[in-house]
Amino acid sequence: SRDQSRGPDAGAALQLGAKSGLSRRVSGTNGSMSSSIHEFGDRPDADRPGAAAIGRAPRGPDEANASAPRVGVIYNPRSHRNKGQDLALGDRERVMLATPEKRGQISSVLADFAQHGIDYLIISGGDGTVRDVLTCGAEVFGDDWPVLAVLPKGKTNALNVDIGAPANWSLAEAIDAFETGSRVTRRPLDISALTGESERLPVRGFILGAGAFTLGVRAGQEAHSMGLFDSLAVGMTSAWGVVQGMFGANDNPWRRGVEMTVRLFPGGEKLAHSGHGDPSRRMILMASTLHRMPLGLKMFGTKRSGLKLAVLDRARRRMMASLPLILAGWRPGWLERGGYHQRDVEAFEFEIGDQFILDGEAFPAGRYRVAQGPELTFVSA
Numbered sequence: 001s002r003d004q005s006r007g008p009d010a011g012a013a014l015q016l017g018a019k020s021g022l023s024r025r026v027s028g029t030n031g032s033m034s035s036s037i038h039e040f041g042d043r044p045d046a047d048r049p050g051a052a053a054i055g056r057a058p059r060g061p062d063e064a065n066a067s068a069p070r071v072g073v074i075y076n077p078r079s080h081r082n083k084g085q086d087l088a089l090g091d092r093e094r095v096m097l098a099t100p101e102k103r104g105q106i107s108s109v110l111a112d113f114a115q116h117g118i119d120y121l122i123i124s125g126g127d128g129t130v131r132d133v134l135t136c137g138a139e140v141f142g143d144d145w146p147v148l149a150v151l152p153k154g155k156t157n158a159l160n161v162d163i164g165a166p167a168n169w170s171l172a173e174a175i176d177a178f179e180t181g182s183r184v185t186r187r188p189l190d191i192s193a194l195t196g197e198s199e200r201l202p203v204r205g206f207i208l209g210a211g212a213f214t215l216g217v218r219a220g221q222e223a224h225s226m227g228l229f230d231s232l233a234v235g236m237t238s239a240w241g242v243v244q245g246m247f248g249a250n251d252n253p254w255r256r257g258v259e260m261t262v263r264l265f266p267g268g269e270k271l272a273h274s275g276h277g278d279p280s281r282r283m284i285l286m287a288s289t290l291h292r293m294p295l296g297l298k299m300f301g302t303k304r305s306g307l308k309l310a311v312l313d314r315a316r317r318r319m320m321a322s323l324p325l326i327l328a329g330w331r332p333g334w335l336e337r338g339g340y341h342q343r344d345v346e347a348f349e350f351e352i353g354d355q356f357i358l359d360g361e362a363f364p365a366g367r368y369r370v371a372q373g374p375e376l377t378f379v380s381a
Contacts, residue, residue: 053142057117069120069178071095072113072146073171074106074133076125076153095175106136114140120178120379121146124171126154127206131359134188134204134373143374147183149174150378156360159206162186162290164380174379181379187289189307190373191358194349195366203358204373207293210356211258211284212315217357255315257281259353262311264345271348274339277314284312285350287370298329299342306344307372313339347371 077099096116098109110133113121123133130150137145151169152160160167163184165174188204209217260282262271273279286299287309293299300308312319319338322330326340335342351367 053138053144054111054114054140055142055144056114056146068094069147070116070118071120071122071175071178072110072116072118073097073122073124074109074129075099075171076123076129077101092172092175103132103136106132107140110137110140113146118146120149120175122149122151122171122174124151124153126152127156127158127359128154128361130159131203131205131361134376135201138201138204138373145374145376147178147377147379149177149181149380156294158290158294158359159186161294162206162292163378165378166381169381173381177379177381181381184378184380185375186291186378187305187372187375189287189289189358190371191363192369192371193366194369202373203361203363205359205361206288206290208287208356208358208370209285210260210350210352210354211282211312213284213286214355214357214362217360217362255283257283257314260285261351262309263349264309264343265347265349271311271341271343274313274337274341276316276339282311282313283315284310285352285356286310287348289372297327299327301329301331301342304344307346307348307370309341309343309345309348311341313341 071094073095075097078101096113096118098105098113100106100109121133123130150157150160150163150165151171151174152165152167157167163186169177186206188206189208190202190204191208192202257277259280261280262282262285263269264271273282277283287307288300289305289307291303291305299310316339319340322332326335347370349367349369353365355362355364356368357363
């Protein structure tokens, strides 16, 4: 279980304000934030049930009318674009800064932020860092989150493609944007295990993928090693997947799919299979609550809110040849018969025989329920 210590010998430094001189230390030893793909059991709450949310402390009488927000910053020092970057805040007060090097430290950091009643939480890192903060923060903030902002500093920053914060945003600019920036709302995916892991807290993120998507993430790691990031990496791995689907043999892992059953809610009916290929297997499943995807891909159709699901049964060559047009928004009448299913749902359950991916993290085979988490407000420029 998570170490609750606040002792002076614990892990990453947490400082409040440039002038205040107040410092705390937070602890945690579970799971490195530097890994690209983690297993479910590596999560900081892996061995304990969920608890009631702590909630944010109200402002004291002396600051009830203060105009400046109280800001908490989660800075992932291992994120791709954060390495070696200066964190100087200048002459700023009312800013708490944490640099956790382990995911197990995040819950403690967020609990300290909540006790100080922060109004604004800035996450400096990529999609994986955002996923970890939203997951660990569920037991701290519940449904009452502070306003959020994301500095897109990771190898992949799909959330930022959607909400539109500047790619070169500095921390100082993000702090100032609390007053001057625009705001958008999004609801993350909320994923709960229904077998074996049912006592653990749900995980939260924005892009879930399974089947060939899992293979694509692994290929993406190769793209990163070649110096390709963000949309370039997405484009390379998408193109490679299309080539494998069109020209690979039937036993090619990109074509054969994985064992998968999908139920749609509120009704609970099974998602029908087109009959192309093994009816117990699907080639790919993707789900997201984002409005816009990297590279402008439209696997869910037109831009809209809500929980969106896309499933491809089989990598038929006609389908794969049409896939670039489908991903550009084309929706021919034969699409459903051809094995491409697109749904808007309140929630869905899926049982899968292989790993799936949530914002870069691998989760094991099993049965899961996917719904929408609380509404979150993000600041953009």
